[in-house]
Amino acid sequence: MNHTLHLQLSSSEGAVVRALGLIERRGYSLNSCTISVPDGTGRSMEVSVNSSRPADLLKRQLERLHDVYLVKLVPAGANEPQKSGIRSINSGLSDLT
Amino acid sequence: MKTSTQLAPELRSGSQILIEMLLRNGVTQIFGYPGGTIMPVYDALVGSGLKHYLFRHEQGAALAADAYGRVTRKAGVCMATSGPGATNLVTGIANAFMDSVPMVIITGQVPSALQGTDAFQEVDIFGITLPIVKHSYIVRDVAEIPRIVDEAFRLAEGGRPGPVLIDLPKDISAGVGTLVEATPEPSPPARTADDDALLAASGMLSAARRPLVIAGGGIAISDSVGVFRDFIARTGLPVTTTLKGLGVMPTDDPSFVGMLGMHGNGAANHAVQNCDLLMVVGARFDDRATGHLSQFAPSARIIHLDIDPAEISKLRKADVAVVGELAPALDAIRPENRARTTWVRQCASWKKEFAWRYDAPGSGIYAPKLLRDMSRAHPDGMVITCDVGQHQMWVAQHCHFDNPLEHISSGGLGTMGYGLPAAIGAKVARPDATVVCVSGDGSIMMNIQELATLKRYGLDVKILLLDNSALGLVRQWQELFFEGNYSEVHLDDNPDFAGVARAFGIQARSIREPEEAADALDWLFATEGAAMLHVSIDSMENVWPLVPPGKPNHKMMQANPVNGK
Numbered sequence: 067m068n069h070t071l072h073l074q075l076s077s078s079e080g081a082v083v084r085a086l087g088l089i090e091r092r093g094y095s096l097n098s099c100t101i102s103v104p105d106g107t108g109r110s111m112e113v114s115v116n117s118s119r120p121a122d123l124l125k126r127q128l129e130r131l132h133d134v135y136l137v138k139l140v141p142a143g144a145n146e147p148q149k150s151g152i153r154s155i156n157s158g159l160s161d162l163t
Numbered sequence: 164m165k166t167s168t169q170l171a172p173e174l175r176s177g178s179q180i181l182i183e184m185l186l187r188n189g190v191t192q193i194f195g196y197p198g199g200t201i202m203p204v205y206d207a208l209v210g211s212g213l214k215h216y217l218f219r220h221e222q223g224a225a226l227a228a229d230a231y232g233r234v235t236r237k238a239g240v241c242m243a244t245s246g247p248g249a250t251n252l253v254t255g256i257a258n259a260f261m262d263s264v265p266m267v268i269i270t271g272q273v274p275s276a277l278q279g280t281d282a283f284q285e286v287d288i289f290g291i292t293l294p295i296v297k298h299s300y301i302v303r304d305v306a307e308i309p310r311i312v313d314e315a316f317r318l319a320e321g322g323r324p325g326p327v328l329i330d331l332p333k334d335i336s337a338g339v340g341t342l343v344e345a346t347p348e349p350s351p352p353a354r355t356a357d358d359d360a361l362l363a364a365s366g367m368l369s370a371a372r373r374p375l376v377i378a379g380g381g382i383a384i385s386d387s388v389g390v391f392r393d394f395i396a397r398t399g400l401p402v403t404t405t406l407k408g409l410g411v412m413p414t415d416d417p418s419f420v421g422m423l424g425m426h427g428n429g430a431a432n433h434a435v436q437n438c439d440l441l442m443v444v445g446a447r448f449d450d451r452a453t454g455h456l457s458q459f460a461p462s463a464r465i466i467h468l469d470i471d472p473a474e475i476s477k478l479r480k481a482d483v484a485v486v487g488e489l490a491p492a493l494d495a496i497r498p499e500n501r502a503r504t505t506w507v508r509q510c511a512s513w514k515k516e517f518a519w520r521y522d523a524p525g526s527g528i529y530a531p532k533l534l535r536d537m538s539r540a541h542p543d544g545m546v547i548t549c550d551v552g553q554h555q556m557w558v559a560q561h562c563h564f565d566n567p568l569e570h571i572s573s574g575g576l577g578t579m580g581y582g583l584p585a586a587i588g589a590k591v592a593r594p595d596a597t598v599v600c601v602s603g604d605g606s607i608m609m610n611i612q613e614l615a616t617l618k619r620y621g622l623d624v625k626i627l628l629l630d631n632s633a634l635g636l637v638r639q640w641q642e643l644f645f646e647g648n649y650s651e652v653h654l655d656d657n658p659d660f661a662g663v664a665r666a667f668g669i670q671a672r673s674i675r676e677p678e679e680a681a682d683a684l685d686w687l688f689a690t691e692g693a694a695m696l697h698v699s700i701d702s703m704e705n706v707w708p709l710v711p712p713g714k715p716n717h718k719m720m721q722a723n724p725v726n727g728k
Contacts, residue, residue, distance in 0.1 A: 078300075079301055080290075080293065080299065080301075083290070083293065084293050087294060088294075123473070123476065123477060126472045126473040126475070127473045129472070129473070130471070130473050132297070132318060
């Protein structure tokens with residue numbers, strides 16, 4: 067599934083590599099990436115990624131980075147409810163009553 | 164501060180500014196190893212008041228800083244030169260990252276003008292460590308040093324702690340400037356959990372028939388042990404812990420069901436698999452704790468408390484996420500009192516059914532019993548640092564912990580070679596504590612050179628070396644899951660460990676008979692200064708129970724199905 071995220075980063079050394087590295091390391095493959103310097107003080111980045119893992123988890127992982135000021139998910143079509151990353155909850159009856 | 168360079172009073176070298184900023188951040192002890200590009204910092208170290216511990220390998224310094232950080236909850240500081248010095252720190256940095264340990268790492272770097280030219284001892288340590296640091300810097304201006312050092316400590320110790328690296332090119336450390344006072348940035352407000360989530364958690368707990376708590380390492384990291392114990396006393400909930408949560412509840416507390424997971428206690432694993440609500444506090448659903456994830460706690464709804472929003476629903480979807488500082492959240496969760504006699508009795512019954520046994524067959528020394536006896540002989544507690552392997556699991560299973568800071572173990576990374584440098588770091592942090600390193604014959608050899616560090620500083624660290632002449636846990640897996648096709652696990656050509664220890668000036672004794680064990684343990688702890696007790700054990704001894712790979716936690720193996728051992 068494709069996700070698009072908008073990031074605002076600091077201009078400090080390594081900020082872009084740190085964010086892009088995290089994206090790939092956490093299981094999201096990069097489709098495209100555009101970097102701009104809107105006001106000369108920071109950087110703005112738009113990335114499109116593909117993964118079976120949910121976009122909101124990647125957003126929270128990127129938000130942990132000290133260099134990253136803001137992460138926004140850019141909605142693509144209908145807002146689908148997010149599922150857990152690797153499995154969804156499995157309910158069943160306990161054998162203990 | 165005595166240095167080889169004399170400057171005008173208002174001027175200081177980058178290294179002098181760095182040392183001053185370490186002191187201002189409360190650092191008193193650091194761990195490291197000098198070399199080419201870090202020499203200006205070592206020059207400024209002389210007479211600075213900072214106590215430096217010289218290790219014999221940079222990895223030892225980093226792992227000692229890790230243990231120091233765990234014990235003090237303040238960033239342990241390690242330092243090395245560029246190139247191989249820096250890369251030798253990497254395992255220690257990753258160890259701290261995986262277990263959320265506060266650490267500040269200072270690496271020398273080739274001069275800025277030579278960076279990117281494949282200069283002598285140049286590596287991109289900033290790039291190499293990007294995936295295993297909470298944050299990192301390359302210093303580009305002497306004037307930036309105060310801000311960067313202050314920020315590094317704030318980041319390393321704040322929120323979910325972690326390692327922060329400062330790479331210092333030699334032209335900066337040897338450069339000259341004035342100490343520009345950094346404008347202290349206001350600390351971000353403590354993150355408090357959402358009121359609705361706290362209410363939802365209270366409601367879900369009130370309604371649960373078979374609730375269970377998983378206590379993780381985050382409780383100790385956030386200094387929330389007291390609040391957590393109050394919560395358990397108030398609610399009467401049964402508690403299991405992860406490896407890193409051991410000691411959050413005293414081992415003999417009636418509400419403590421045991422450690423869960425691959426080598427967890429049967430009672431804990433059955434409780435997890437049968438509960439209808441799991442309250443997970445400062446833990447992250449590690450695969451060694453959950454077993455097969457899709458079959459983990461199949462009937463349970465999940466309340467997940469963590470300071471890190473990125474842990475929520477990473478592996479198991481949380482029905483209620485309580486994101487914020489643990490202590491106020493635990494205090495605010497107030498479920499209705501509800502008697503759950505059947506469930507509590509069931510947990511107690513499992514505890515009885517799966518209680519550890521010490522009547523193992525065989526004529527040799529039974530390591531679990533030896534560890535239990537050692538632990539029992541120290542009712543006032545001691546700090547046990549572990550290496551990684553069978554002995555690590557036996558420590559977790561059979562030693563008594565009244566406090567999580569008594570158990571220092573490499574959980575996430577599983578670093579063989581951790582135990583000895585960790586014991587040094589722990590002893591430096593807590594000189595009055597009894598510190599024992601429990602190691603194996605595989606692990607001890609990974610950082611055996613640090614016996615020289617023990618001797619150099621006269622540190623009273625005890626070493627209990629369990630020697631099965633094998634890489635025991637790998638051998639056990641080859642026995643069970645690779646049809647006994649043993650591949651590169653036999654270490655029957657080990658050196659004479661007691662002789663090695665003595666060569667380093669450490670007192671040592673070797674035993675192999677059960678009748679010798681009690682007297683030898685007494686000798687180990689009665690001996691003044693560092694000492695090693697080398698214990699030969701059966702090379703075919705296994706760690707039980709074991710949840711086989713790909714199986715749910717209640718499908719534990721209790722013995723080898725072929726030979727019953």
